[in-house]
Amino acid sequence: MEKALDQLREQIDSVDNQLLALLNQRMSVVQKVGELKKSNNAIIYRPEREKSIIDRLEGLNDGLLTRGMIEAVFLEIFAASRNFELPERVGYLGPPGSFTHQAAEGRFGVTSEYIPLSNIQSVFESVDTERVRFGVIPIENNRQGFVGESVDMFYDLDVKIVAEIVLPIHHTFASRCDQLSDIKYIYSKDVAFKQCRKFLREYFGNTDVEIVPVDSTSKAAQMAMEVDNSAAICSDVAAKINNAPILFHNIEDTSDNQTRFLIISKNFTNKKSGADKTTVILKLPDVVGSLATFLQDFRDHGINLIKIENRPERTDTNFKAWFYLDLDGHIEDEHISKVLDKHGDKIKWLGSYVKLI
Numbered sequence: 001m002e003k004a005l006d007q008l009r010e011q012i013d014s015v016d017n018q019l020l021a022l023l024n025q026r027m028s029v030v031q032k033v034g035e036l037k038k039s040n041n042a043i044i045y046r047p048e049r050e051k052s053i054i055d056r057l058e059g060l061n062d063g064l065l066t067r068g069m070i071e072a073v074f075l076e077i078f079a080a081s082r083n084f085e086l087p088e089r090v091g092y093l094g095p096p097g098s099f100t101h102q103a104a105e106g107r108f109g110v111t112s113e114y115i116p117l118s119n120i121q122s123v124f125e126s127v128d129t130e131r132v133r134f135g136v137i138p139i140e141n142n143r144q145g146f147v148g149e150s151v152d153m154f155y156d157l158d159v160k161i162v163a164e165i166v167l168p169i170h171h172t173f174a175s176r177c178d179q180l181s182d183i184k185y186i187y188s189k190d191v192a193f194k195q196c197r198k199f200l201r202e203y204f205g206n207t208d209v210e211i212v213p214v215d216s217t218s219k220a221a222q223m224a225m226e227v228d229n230s231a232a233i234c235s236d237v238a239a240k241i242n243n244a245p246i247l248f249h250n251i252e253d254t255s256d257n258q259t260r261f262l263i264i265s266k267n268f269t270n271k272k273s274g275a276d277k278t279t280v281i282l283k284l285p286d287v288v289g290s291l292a293t294f295l296q297d298f299r300d301h302g303i304n305l306i307k308i309e310n311r312p313e314r315t316d317t318n319f320k321a322w323f324y325l326d327l328d329g330h331i332e333d334e335h336i337s338k339v340l341d342k343h344g345d346k347i348k349w350l351g352s353y354v355k356l357i
C-alpha cells in the first residue's frame with residue numbers, strides 16, 4: 001500500500017507543479033490587465049466577467065469537479081488576482097465570525113484586507129466616505145424578509161450595489177453556563193432571534209429569560225463570554241473564535257434558512273452579464289394611483305418585478321413611505337432604461353448586478 005500511495009502522490013506533485021506554473025502564467029496576464037485598468041482608471045472588480053468565466057468552465061467541465069468546487073477554487077483565484085491588481089479594503093458587519101464576515105471572505109478571498117465594523121450603519125458610512133472600497137451587509141432572509149437597517153441606509157446615503165451573495169445560515173446556541181436554567185440573558189441580532197423562534201419557545205418559553213438584541217451575532221458571541229449567566233445565538237465560527245462552548249447546533253426554525261448579502265461600493269457600475277437584477281428606490285407623490293401608474297408601465301414594457309418592499313420615510317409623523325424594488329434585467333436594457341428615465345425624478349438607481357436568485 002505504501003508504494004502505491006507514494007506513486008499516486010508523485011502524480012499529484014507533478015500535477016501541482018503544472019498548476020503552479022499555469023497559475024503564475026495566469027497571474028502575469030492578470031498583471032497586464034491590472035496595468036491597463038490602472039492607466040484607464042477602470043474598475044478592478046468585474047463580477048459579471050467572473051461569472052462568465054465560471055459559467056464557461058462549468059460548460060466545458062467533464063471531470064469530477066462539481067460547479068460548487070469550480071466556483072470555490074476560482075473565486076479564490078479571482079480574489080488573489082484582484083489583490084494582485086490592487087489590494088482592496090473590505091468593511092463588513094463584524095466583529096469577526098459574523099455570517100457577513102463569511103459572506104465577505106467567500107467573495108474577496110483570504111488575502112483581502114478586512115475591516116470589521118460594529119454595525120450596519122458604519123459599513124454604509126465607511127463605504128460612503130470611501131474609507132473602504134467595498135462593504136458587505138446582510139439585506140434579506142428567505143424566511144424573515146428584509147433587514148430594515150440595510151434598506152434604510154440605501155435611502156439615506158449614496159452608495160451602489162456591486163453584487164449579491166447567498167449563504168445558508170445555521171445558528172448555534174453558545175453559553176458558558178452548564179445548565180440552561182442558569183441562563184438569564186440571550187444575546188443575538190434581532191433577525192437571528194426571529195429565525196430561531198421555535199427553539200426559543202421550546203427551551204425558554206416558560207422562563208423569564210431576557211432576549212437582548214445586539215448589533216450582530218458575532219457581537220452576541222463576545223457578550224456571552226463577557227456577561228455571566230448569558231448565552232448567544234451566533235454562527236459556529238463566532239462561537240469558536242470566542243471560545244464560547246456550543247450547546248446546540250442548527251437551532252434555526254427551518255433547515256433551508258438562507259440570507260442574502262450585498263456588496264456595496266461608492267461609485268460602481270457593472271456591465272451586463274445576461275442574467276442581471278436592478279435595484280431602485282422609488283418615492284412616489286402621495287396621490288391616487290401613483291403606484292398603479294408606475295407598475296402599469298412595468299407591465300407595458302415587460303419588466304418583471306422581483307420584489308417590492310415598503311419602508312417608512314422617518315422624516316415626520318405622517319406615516320409616509322417609499323419603496324425598495326428589485327427588477328429583472330440591467331439598466332442598460334432598453335425596456336428598463338425607458339421606464340426608469342420616464343420616472344427619473346422619483347427613482348434612485350442603486351445598481352444592476354449579477355442575479356443569483
Ligand SMILES: C=C(O[C@@H]1C=C(C(=O)O)C=C[C@H]1O)C(=O)O
Pocket residue numbers: 030033044045046047049050053077078079081082085
Ligand atoms: C483580471 C481581471 O480582473 C478581475 C479578476 C478576474 C480574473 O482573475 O479573471 C476577473 C475579473 C475581475 O474581477 C479582468 O477584469 O479580466
